[in-house]
Amino acid sequence: MVSERRMHVKQALLEKLCLPTPSMAAAYPSSPQLFSLSDLEKLSVLGHGSGGTVYLVRHLPTSSLFALKVLHSNSNSSTNHEADVLARVEDCPHVVRCHGVLDVAGLCCLVLEYMPGGSLLDVLRARGRLSEELIAWVAKCVLRALLHLHAAGVVHGDVKPSNLLISRQGEVKIADFGASRLATSEEAACEEGTRAYMSPERLDSEGFQGEAGGFAGDVWALGVVLLECLVGRLPLAGPGITWAVCLGGGPQLQVPEGEASPELRSFVGRCLEREWRRRATAAELLAHPFVAKCGDCATAAWTQKLI
DSSP states (O other): OHHHHHHHHHHHHHHHOOSSOOSBOOOOTTOSSOOOGGGEEEEEEEEEOSSEEEEEEEETTTTEEEEEEEEOOOOHHHHHHHHHHHHHTTTOTTBOOEEEEEEETTEEEEEEEOOTTOBHHHHHHHHOSOOHHHHHHHHHHHHHHHHHHHHTTEEOOOOSGGGEEEOTTSOEEEOOOTTOEETTOOSOOOSOSOGGGOOHHHHTTTTSTTOSSOHHHHHHHHHHHHHHHHHSSOSSOSHHHHHHHHTTSSOOOOOOTTSSOHHHHHHHHHHTOSSGGGSOOHHHHHTSHHHHTSOSSOOHHHHHHHO
């Protein structure tokens, strides 16, 4: 009965997201101000996922818009994990910033940067394929984020279109660190993440000695994302196909013949090298001609398509 009553209280808080002010409101280390639940007005639901529900909220004292992610897990260690990782990489401009953390009736709530352009998945669903110019821009933004994450010892673990969000200025930023881990962790690669974007060594850690789904796994996932942007569909549809391709029993995962420039074909090939030891790093890929020729600002055409 006590457990059921507690769940009802949590559900009511999720639905209202206003009053009363929570008993504990902890400031995020980088946050310039304290947030309390009573200062946030719920406007709409931005999305649902296995890890939590994200709401668009208005900060009443400043009228600023934020995304409030309410984590579903009942484990303190898992709910605090994402906040801890975000604190480690909070100064990276290509990672969605966390402005505050609230503890509401045992629920961890992250006050996150609002990205009005939605996700890359939204763009692909609405527009299908992207031009090579836009693919290069997406790659450059994600690689800059991965370079920062990997330097901080963080493996994202779930790079995919729905976790790549777009700002009003057309910048692409990595979000959702629920499947992330520290590269120094002695734990094996976690089962969290999206199988269609998992690298061979993540799917078969015993067959690929010396690697447990680390930095190279993030690079593989980026390669799959870029291939998806090019052909307009997920290249590995179905767990059986994913396993066959990654473990060498199926067709080679590569850019279709005649559908891309030599630079893009080379770039994706460096991302999708089956042997993780030969796969390019984020730093090496940033120097690749395909992204090196891309400017440092989002193109006007890209921004206009999103806003």
